[in-house]
Amino acid sequence: MTEDFLHDRLAKVERLRASGVDPYSRGFKPTHSSVAAKELIGDAERTPPVSVAGRLMVKRQQGGLVFADLQDGQGRIQLMASRNILGEEEFGRFADLDLGDIVGVTGPIFRTKRGEITAEVQSFQLLTKSLRPMPEKWHGLKDVEIRYRQRYVDLIANPEVREVFRARTRIITAMRGLFDERGFIDVDTPVLQEIPGGGHARPFMTHHNSLDRDLFLRIALELHLKRLLVGGFERVYEIGRVFRNEGLSPRHNPEFTLLECYQAYADYEDVMQLVEDLVVCAAMGAGRPLQGSYQGESVDLTPPFRRERMADLVLEHTGRHAAGEELNDLFEEHVEPRLRQPTFVLDYPVEISPLARPRDDDPRFVERFELIILGREYANAFTELTDPVDQRARFEAQAALRAAGNVEAHPMDEDFLRAVEYGLPPCGGLGVGIDRLVMLLTDQPSIRDVILFPVMKAET
């Protein structure tokens, strides 16, 4: 069937060529987008001719008239081609266009009897012949497997999907704007690393042929950004792809976009303020009101966010006094799922935070917080550990865990230690999973809905 379709369309392409029409032509310059063209008419009856270009999505023929919807990057505009205006031959060519073809059209804008703002086709040019059938015009494309594997079809057929990805870039642009305003510089650090540090995760491994050396794809940005603070950049951020060799889920894609930033002379209190500002800024970028909802559950993003110590929350929810990894385990099992509205959870156990500064009043805990919304983590931040001797001891403790078989324990990084030995200024750092934030702000249920080309198994 598919091959029949291709066969018919390819035959059509040859017929077009034989009649002197280039089915993959060029040179047509639209003067207006569909939306701009429609705005032109105002109260007028008719406008001077304009040129629009896009993909033919719907065709309705009625004798000597063809109505069609042209879809471009902005939206849609109806076209009307008339036998009387175009003449028999050109009209026939227009009527012979297929849904999915990309065409350029020139003509005045007018209103039909039913009031639809329409471009009257005075001339047109086939720009790109489509060989494949478009998804169903009324129900659209629903099959999620096709939507994710063939995102291009999804984007054609489901305009609201385009809007999600537009919102995604607006969110990122807005956040960058905030950083730029505050004097942060954006930097690029290595994706290919010898030692994949800065987080707890299994890395992807690869191999450099001419160096004959195994390398890892980064799992976090932290250690290189902190090296830059050692170098004298006082405010840096990076929004970059990181890779974690772990399972897939509606909240996990093996490659995802992480924001990290580091600010000299700040501590985690300052970073909490920054996170609140970033969330507001991102919500504005997305066009989402602060009092909104996610998948039917209301979520109020209005700062200030609630602040609670992890140990207090665990005591409140379980009645237990705990410390170390046990505290964190109890928190994740009993408390985290119940934190629905934005909550800063403070003061994590030192054992699970090898890069964070201990609290002055109780070195069993570090100055670290995570922002939890709807039971999910949206930000992770701490006052950074700047003492190189303590940092080495932390790495050694991790190395012991690693030797005991914990593959996600933090690896020793001698070069990072060397940098810290030169002197890392006191600073606060932050990491935010951008994809999850975009999910929240665009009300999308799966991370695959905010990543253009999510990881899939091999197509069969």
Added chain:
RNA sequence: GCCGGCGUAGCUCAGCCUGGUUAGAGCAGCGGUCUUUUAAACCGAGGGUCCGGAGUUCGAAUCUCCGCGCCGGCACCA
């Protein structure tokens, strides 16, 4: 990795539980009619390895098993 659900025409879906003539519908495509339509309508003729394989049976889209893919949950994690 484990558990559950799903997989029928290009697309959206019926049919499956309770096995039985050539597997259906709408849209799209093809051939017609129709000059202001809005999911256009009407007429006509097409289009399927019913995810793949094996089994049970006189007979399998339908029941069983194995495999693949997708979705969800758990595990891991952000």
